Amino acid sequence: MPVARVMAASSGSTLACLPYGTGGDREGVCLQVRLGPHLLLLDCGLNSLDALAVDTQPAAWAICSHAHAEHARGFLALHHRYPDLPIYTSELTGALLSLNWPSEQPEPFWQTLAWRSPTQLAPDLQVQLFPAGHLPGAAAILLTYQTPQRAYTLLYTGDFFLSNSRLVEGLSLEMLRSLAPDVLIVEGRYGTARHPRRRQLEKQLLAQIEEALMREYSLLLPVPPLGLGQELLVLLRSHHQFTGRDVEIWVAGQVAAACDRYLNLLPQLPAAVQICPPSTTVLG
Numbered sequence: 001m002p003v004a005r006v007m008a009a010s011s012g013s014t015l016a017c018l019p020y021g022t023g024g025d026r027e028g029v030c031l032q033v034r035l036g037p038h039l040l041l042l043d044c045g046l047n048s049l050d051a052l053a054v055d056t057q058p059a060a061w062a063i064c065s066h067a068h069a070e071h072a073r074g075f076l077a078l079h080h081r082y083p084d085l086p087i088y089t090s091e092l093t094g095a096l097l098s099l100n101w102p103s104e105q106p107e108p109f110w111q112t113l114a115w116r117s118p119t120q121l122a123p124d125l126q127v128q129l130f131p132a133g134h135l136p137g138a139a140a141i142l143l144t145y146q147t148p149q150r151a152y153t154l155l156y157t158g159d160f161f162l163s164n165s166r167l168v169e170g171l172s173l174e175m176l177r178s179l180a181p182d183v184l185i186v187e188g189r190y191g192t193a194r195h196p197r198r199r200q201l202e203k204q205l206l207a208q209i210e211e212a213l214m215r216e217y218s219l220l221l222p223v224p225p226l227g228l229g230q231e232l233l234v235l236l237r238s239h240h241q242f243t244g245r246d247v248e249i250w251v252a253g254q255v256a257a258a259c260d261r262y263l264n265l266l267p268q269l270p271a272a273v274q275i276c277p278p279s280t281t282v283l284g
């Protein structure tokens with residue numbers, strides 16, 4: 001997810017943003033934000049911590065918006081380098097986070113926050129997470145810094161999606177409508193263009209898959225192992241065009257591992273998906 005490189009609007013030096021990374025597979029997203037005397041790290045998708053000082057913590061707190069690699073893969077290295085740095089995320093993201101380190105499977109080194117529950121990080125600093133759509137557990141992060149004169153707010157959307165998808169409900173703008181944040185850091189992946197409805201895109205994709213199967217082709221769908229892979233599996237297993245049909249689906253190991261995590265999280269996923277039986281074979 002590319003995030004615009006910004007220096008936030010500031011009042012003196014009250015609010016500032018230093019991007020260590022703004023997106024892409026190589027760079028990942030990692031933003032250091034300052035609110036008054038407080039430094040926070042928003043996401044750590046960095047492949048390497050070279051840009052961060054070795055002996056000085058880059059922030060007093062770190063917050064992970066969601067479990068996608070380009071936002072989260074650097075958190076384990078971050079924890080190893082700064083073991084006292086508290087890392088917060090949503091409960092669902094906490095359940096998915098270790099998929100980023102399949103060979104290490106670390107014990108949880110993060111703390112989880114409930115949706116929409118304001119949490120005091122310091123007497124004058126508060127964090128609140130809102131469901132952002134896009135991926136189960138993905139959060140928009142609202143920070144509030146209270147000074148004697150006024151409160152300053154910063155909203156970081158992380159990756160977000162307004163429409164409902166198969167495995168997560170979309171970001172509810174109603175919840176955020178009354179906010180007037182002093183700083184908004186927003187993802188820009190889809191630009192400002194209007195895109196076709198998701199259901200329409202799904203229909204087009206399924207029509208193409210159907211045609212290929214009719215011609216007895218085998219299909220290879222290269223997908224990220226977390227998120228889109230599971231969305232497509234649910235689609236293929238639940239859409240009326242494919243239900244009851246003998247279509248053999250093989251998945252790569254990382255996709256399957258994420259499916260297993262999702263199974264454990266079923267009660268927290270949309271009701272429609274809770275009745276969709278998993279039926280796939282794992283590629284060796």
Ligand SMILES: [Zn+2]
Nearest residue numbers: 066068135159
């Ligand atoms: Zn994402």
